Amino acid sequence: MEREGVKMPHPDPKKYMNPYLAGVFLGFVLIAAFYFSGRGPGASGAPKRVTAGVVAVVAPKHADHSAYYSKYVHSENGPWKSWLNFEILGVIIGGFISGALSGRLKIKVEHSPKITSRKRLFWALTGGILFEYGASMARGCTSGAALSGMAVWATGGFVTMLAIFGGAYLFAYFFRKLWI
Amino acid sequence: MGPLVPQGIISPEWDFIIALVIGIGFGFILEGAGFSSSRNLVGLFYGYDFVVLRVFFTGGATAAAGILLMDYFGWIDIGQLYVQPTYWGAAIVGGLIMGLGFVTGGFCPGTSFAAASIGKMDALMFVVGTFLGAFLFGETYPLIQNFVNSGYEGGIKIYDSLGMSRGLFTFLLILVAVGMFYFVPVIEKKVRKPEY
Amino acid sequence: MGKIHLNSNHWAALLLLLLVVPGFIFSHRPLQYYPVSEQEILEEVLAMKDALTPGEVRKALRSGDPSVVLVDLRTPAEYVIGHLGGAVNIPVFDLLQKENLKMFGDTTKTFVLYADNEVNGCGPWMLLRQLGYDNVKVMLGGYDFYITGKPMPKEIEGKCYDEHPRYDYASFFKGNRADVQPKKTPPKVVIPRNKKKVTVSGGC
Amino acid sequence: MQKGTIFLTVVALGIGVLVWLLPERPESNDIPPHILLHDIGSGTRFYSTDQIASMLIGRDPSLQLIDVRDPEAYDKFHLPGAVNIPLKNILQEENIDMLSGEEQQHVFYSNGTLRANQAWVLTKRMGIKNTFVMQGGLNHWIETIMNPPYPPSSAPSQAFDLYDFRVAAGSYFRGETAAPVKKQKAPVKVVPRRKKKVTVSGGC
Numbered sequence: 059m060e061r062e063g064v065k066m067p068h069p070d071p072k073k074y075m076n077p078y079l080a081g082v083f084l085g086f087v088l089i090a091a092f093y094f095s096g097r098g099p100g101a102s103g104a105p106k107r108v109t110a111g112v113v114a115v116v117a118p119k120h121a122d123h124s125a126y127y128s129k130y131v132h133s134e135n136g137p138w139k140s141w142l143n144f145e146i147l148g149v150i151i152g153g154f155i156s157g158a159l160s161g162r163l164k165i166k167v168e169h170s171p172k173i174t175s176r177k178r179l180f181w182a183l184t185g186g187i188l189f190e191y192g193a194s195m196a197r198g199c200t201s202g203a204a205l206s207g208m209a210v211w212a213t214g215g216f217v218t219m220l221a222i223f224g225g226a227y228l229f230a231y232f233f234r235k236l237w238i
Numbered sequence: 239m240g241p242l243v244p245q246g247i248i249s250p251e252w253d254f255i256i257a258l259v260i261g262i263g264f265g266f267i268l269e270g271a272g273f274s275s276s277r278n279l280v281g282l283f284y285g286y287d288f289v290v291l292r293v294f295f296t297g298g299a300t301a302a303a304g305i306l307l308m309d310y311f312g313w314i315d316i317g318q319l320y321v322q323p324t325y326w327g328a329a330i331v332g333g334l335i336m337g338l339g340f341v342t343g344g345f346c347p348g349t350s351f352a353a354a355s356i357g358k359m360d361a362l363m364f365v366v367g368t369f370l371g372a373f374l375f376g377e378t379y380p381l382i383q384n385f386v387n388s389g390y391e392g393g394i395k396i397y398d399s400l401g402m403s404r405g406l407f408t409f410l411l412i413l414v415a416v417g418m419f420y421f422v423p424v425i426e427k428k429v430r431k432p433e434y
Numbered sequence: 435m436g437k438i439h440l441n442s443n444h445w446a447a448l449l450l451l452l453l454v455v456p457g458f459i460f461s462h463r464p465l466q467y468y469p470v471s472e473q474e475i476l477e478e479v480l481a482m483k484d485a486l487t488p489g490e491v492r493k494a495l496r497s498g499d500p501s502v503v504l505v506d507l508r509t510p511a512e513y514v515i516g517h518l519g520g521a522v523n524i525p526v527f528d529l530l531q532k533e534n535l536k537m538f539g540d541t542t543k544t545f546v547l548y549a550d551n552e553v554n555g556c557g558p559w560m561l562l563r564q565l566g567y568d569n570v571k572v573m574l575g576g577y578d579f580y581i582t583g584k585p586m587p588k589e590i591e592g593k594c595y596d597e598h599p600r601y602d603y604a605s606f607f608k609g610n611r612a613d614v615q616p617k618k619t620p621p622k623v624v625i626p627r628n629k630k631k632v633t634v635s636g637g638c
Numbered sequence: 639m640q641k642g643t644i645f646l647t648v649v650a651l652g653i654g655v656l657v658w659l660l661p662e663r664p665e666s667n668d669i670p671p672h673i674l675l676h677d678i679g680s681g682t683r684f685y686s687t688d689q690i691a692s693m694l695i696g697r698d699p700s701l702q703l704i705d706v707r708d709p710e711a712y713d714k715f716h717l718p719g720a721v722n723i724p725l726k727n728i729l730q731e732e733n734i735d736m737l738s739g740e741e742q743q744h745v746f747y748s749n750g751t752l753r754a755n756q757a758w759v760l761t762k763r764m765g766i767k768n769t770f771v772m773q774g775g776l777n778h779w780i781e782t783i784m785n786p787p788y789p790p791s792s793a794p795s796q797a798f799d800l801y802d803f804r805v806a807a808g809s810y811f812r813g814e815t816a817a818p819v820k821k822q823k824a825p826v827k828v829v830p831r832r833k834k835k836v837t838v839s840g841g842c
Contacts, residue, residue, distance in 0.1 A: 074270060074271055074272035074278075074289070075267075075270040075271050075272075075442070076441075076442030076443065076445075076446065077271060077289050077292035077293045077296065078292065078296050078419070078442065078443060078446040078646060079442040079443070079445055079446040079449075080267050080270060080271035080293045080296075080297075081271075081292060081293045081294070081295070081296020081297045081300065081415075081446070082296060082297070082300050082446045082449045082450055083263075083267050083297075083449070084264075084267050084271075084293060084294075084296070084297030084300070084301075085296065085297045085298070085299070085300025085301040085303075085304060086300070086301075086304070086449070087260060087263040087264050087267060087297075088297060088298075088300075088301035088304075089300075089301050089304040089305060089308065090260060090263070091256075091260045092241060092301075092305055092314065092319055093241060093242065093308065093313065093314055094241065094242050094243060094248070094253075094256045094260070095241060095242075095243050095244070095253055095256055095257065095260070096241030096243060096244040096245075096318055096319050096320055097241075097319070097320040098301075098320070099260055099261065099264050099348075100348075101346070101347035101348030101351065102347040102368065102372075104347075104351075105347065105365075105368040105369050105371070105372045106372045106375075108369065108372075109369050109372035109373050109376065110372075110376065113373070113376065124376060124379065124380075125379065125380070125383065126375070126376045126379035127376050139254070141253060141254065141257045142257070144254045144255075144257035144258045144261065145257040145258070145260055145261035145264070146261060146351055147258060147261060148257065148258040148259060148260060148261020148262040148263075148264065148265060149261045149262075149264050149265035149268065149348060149351045149352055149355075150261075150265060150351050150352070150354070150355040151258075151261070151262050151265060151355070152261060152262035152263060152264060152265025152266035152267075152268075152269065152352070153265040153266065153268060153269040153274060153351065153352030153353070153354075153355035153356055154265075154355040154356060155262070155265075155266055156265070156266045156267075156269035156270045156352075156356075157269055157274065157355065157356030157357075158356075160270070162269075162274070162356050163356050163357055164356070164357050165357040165359065166357065166358065166359065167358070167359040167360050168275060168276060168277060168358055168360055169360065170277075170432065175359075175360075178360050179359065179360060179363045181342045181343060181344075182276075182342075182343050182344065182345070182360040182361070182363040182364045182367065183343075183363045183364070183366060183367040183370075184339075184342050184343065184367065185339045185340065185341075185342040185343015185344060185345065185364055185367060186339070186343050186345075186347075186350065186363065186364035186365060186366060186367015186368045186370070186371060187339070187367040187368075187370050187371040187374060188335055188336070188338050188339030188342065188343070188367075188371065189335075189336050189339030189340065189343055189345075189346060189347060189364075189367070189368065189371065190339075190347065190367065190368040190369075190370075190371025190372050190375065191335055191339075191371040191372075191374055191375050192331075192332040192333065192334070192335030192336035192337075192338075192339060193332065193336055193347065193371075194332075194371070194372060194375040194376075195328050195331060195332030195335065195375070195382070195386055196325075196328055196329045196331075196332025196333055196336065197322065197323070197325065197328065197329075197332075198322055199336060199346055199347045199348065200294075200336070200340075200346040200347075200348065201264075201346070201347070201348040202322075203322055203329075204294075204298075205294065205297060205298055205301075206322070207321075207322045208298035208299075208301070208302060208411075209298060209301035209302050209305055210302075210305065210316070210319050210320075210321050210322075210395075211302065211395045211396045211397055211404065211407065211408075212321045212322040212324065212393065212394075212395065212396065213324045213391070213394045213395060213396045213398075213399045214322040214323060214324035214325065214329050214391075214394075215322050215396075216396050217324065217326070217329040217330060217333070218322075218329045218332065218333045218336075219333070220333070221329060221330045221331075221332070221333020221334050221336070221337065222333045222334075222336045222337045222340065222346075223282075223337065224333070224334070224337060225333055225334035225335070225336065225337020225338055225340075226280075226282075226283045226337035226338075226340045226341050227283055227337070228334070228337065229337060229338045229341050229342075230280075230283035230284060230341050233341045233342055234284065236341075236342070236344075237277070237280050237284060237341075237344075237432070238284050238286075238432045245670075245673065246673075296446075299650075300450065300453070303453065303653050303654065303657050304453045306657050306660070307453055307454060307457050307653075307656075307657065307660075308457070310457070310660050311457035311458070313457075315670075317667055317765070403658075403662065404662060405657050405658040405659065405660055405662065406658055408654070408657045408658070409654040409655065409657055409658035412650055412651065412653065412654035412657070413651070413654060415650065416647050416650050416651060416654075419643060419646070419647060440642075441641055441642050442642070443641065443642030443643055443645065443646045444641075444642040444645060444646070446642075446646055447642065447645050447646040447648075447649040447650070450646075450649050450650060450653060451649060453653065454653060454656065467668045467669070467670055467671055468668060468671070468763065472729055472760050472763060472764060473729055475760065476725070476726065476728065476729055476760060479725070479756050479760075480725065480726055526675070526678070526679040527675065527676070527679045529675055530671055530672055530675050552752055553750075553751045553752050553755050556752055556755060556756060556759075557678035557679075557755060557759055558675070558678060558679075560756065560759045560760075561671060561674055561675055561678060561759070564671075564763065565671060595750075596749075596750030596751055596752040596775075597748060597749045597750045597752050597753055597775075598749065598750070599711075599749045599776070599777065600749075600777045600780070601776075601777065601780045603714070603715040603776055603780065604714055604715040606780060606784040606785070606812065
């Protein structure tokens with residue numbers, strides 16, 4: 059931070075934004091989302107809708123009969139043209155811009171030296187499945203339920219947030235080999 | 239005034255462009271704050287890096303205070319905002335499953351998209367997992383349908399649940415966020431950050 | 435000067451201030467939209483105290499009382515073709531413009547709204563009344579009735595012209611079939627209000 | 639400790655205290671006056687008697703007629719399936735709960751348009767979305783459905799189709815015939831209401 063203001067042609071790739079500054083910016087993004095669209099950003103809704111859309115294309119009958127998929131397939135704009143899908147597209151673009159500006163674009167598997175990358179990938183996949191399953195159940199993930207919920211004081215958001223972090227602390231011990 | 243799209247001040251077609259722009263901002267911040275590295279994210283659960291908690295609480299508190307102020311000043315109508323409905327059982331059990339997914343996968347869905355965009359293969363794998371997870375949930379939905387829809391309370395607010403005023407709750411939220419400025423570095427100093 | 439070094443924390447704090455300062459400068463919303471509660475308005479509407487018959491309006495116009503101002507809510511084109519004596523034209527969508535509200539704020543005057551019929555006059559009148567302008571009245575029958583020059587029929591004196599039953603409705607439905615007109619009042623479907631946010635698409 | 643932390647802390651706590659001490663707006667779903675004015679000025683709230691007749695014949699489950707007249711008038715005659723909520727009771731809690739239900743379109747009617755319109759203005763102001771008005775009320779209903787005027791010979795063919803529909807509908811409501819055959823589809827187009835995205839649905 060002391061070097062603030064000094065122009066560096068190649069910024070140190072390790073250096074991240076100050077967390078409080080990032081937090082305030084994040085708050086502004088949330089406020090903007092609520093101000094314009096009346097809703098907060100989310101993430102897990104996009105895979106859900108895309109999956110429903112794919113199921114509707116591959117097995118339309120199955121999607122129609124499922125109470126779960128049909129809700130998304132027959133929503134006003136269909137499963138594809140959804141606010142969350144566009145928002146996630148934006149997240150990918152925004153992440154890429156930020157990575158490009160600070161020189162962090164690199165194809166790699168980030169893992170602890172104690173485990174192989176194959177193992178890391180396996181657990182990442184498992185984590186993805188579990189996370190999305192839980193998010194579908196709780197109707198929101200860390201972004202959609204906890205963060206957006208916090209901004210509008212939703213009880214469900216706070217409960218979900220406590221459950222996520224509580225659950226993570228609860229299980230952290232058993233998976234410590236993956237990380238430390 | 240706001241929210242602009244639901245009030246019909248901006249036409250609904252703009253909603254998707256707004257979504258894209260909001261997403262870009264969201265992704266930029268997630269990546270820039272270091273959420274694109276699973277190591278930073280899970281650091282929270284092993285006590286060596288609390289960046290998630292800092293960003294998360296600062297963001298949430300800023301947004302809550304900001305929305306309250308904007309409501310007061312007449313820029314936004316809180317009653318018109320979408321509020322996550324509360325389903326007690328599903329929120330708690332779903333949250334615990336997400337916690338398990340967090341420590342095994344090292345990401346949450348939003349951060350995994352941001353991380354995958356800068357070439358993290360583990361994040362990409364996590365993204366693939368989210369699609370499989372959504373499919374799995376869709377297929378098992380009939381079995382757990384009753385549970386998922388139980389304990390419905392509607393869009394209740396936390397300050398009502400706790401029986402305090404909205405302003406006081408927001409103040410406490412800010413207090414927690416500020417308290418974190420001072421408390422968290424103490425823990426971080428005690429725990430060695432694994433380098434890799 | 436020029437020696438001030440702002441680091442990220444400073445910037446974060448300054449951004450936070452951004453939440454507050456513009457708000458105080460540009461704040462424009464009152465604590466409530468409507469100073470008059472819906473219950474009060476309902477009572478006023480039922481009492482019809484502020485509804486003037488065309489005859490009363492005519493009398494006021496003849497007396498030349500300067501404190502009575504007629505307000506024509508129709509389009510400018512209709513206004514140009516014909517309007518009541520001394521009426522000012524405020525097309526209905528311009529009703530809440532600042533200068534118009536300022537005009538209505540003049541409590542020494544009485545404003546009588548009229549449109550082509552009384553329905554189109556009544557809505558804007560109710561809106562102004564809810565906003566607390568209690569010197570605003572509305573003309574029954576509207577312009578279209580006024581220019582016929584007819585007096586209000588005796589039997590609807592003091593009531594709304596539009597609401598007078600012109601027919602004996604039941605007589606038209608002599609041979610009602612049981613299934614067309616159920617004898618029993620259908621049950622009211624009541625869903626508790628606080629649970630109305632049963633949006634289908636939950637969750638992310 | 640990093641520079642600026644104190645500054646950030648002070649600003650954040652300052653905003654916190656400010657937020658805490660701000661007076662709270664009374665909880666209400668009232669919509670802003672300019673939106674109410676827009677809805678008052680535009681005709682989107684109106685259903686024509688032909689549309690209502692067509693929906694009644696088709697037994698459209700989304701239609702819920704609300705009779706805002708007195709109980710005596712309601713008992714004497716009311717349209718099929720209508721529920722009685724006298725205007726003076728419209729603000730009672732159970733009635734507001736019922737009107738807030740989002741599954742059905744609640745269409746007010748009275749003898750004319752005025753009372754139904756007043757009920758609509760009041761409920762609209764309170765943020766209730768699914769209320770409408772039958773234009774012309776029962777008077778117009780009699781004039782169009784039960785006793786339709788024969789169109790002049792110069793009228794376009796649609797006018798004759800509409801006339802045919804009205805005659806058929808009239809005899810249906812009189813209980814003389816079964817529901818008119820498909821014919822009503824041609825002339826009476828139930829125009830889909832302008833879809834307004836008012837509620838924000840969709841999760842997280």
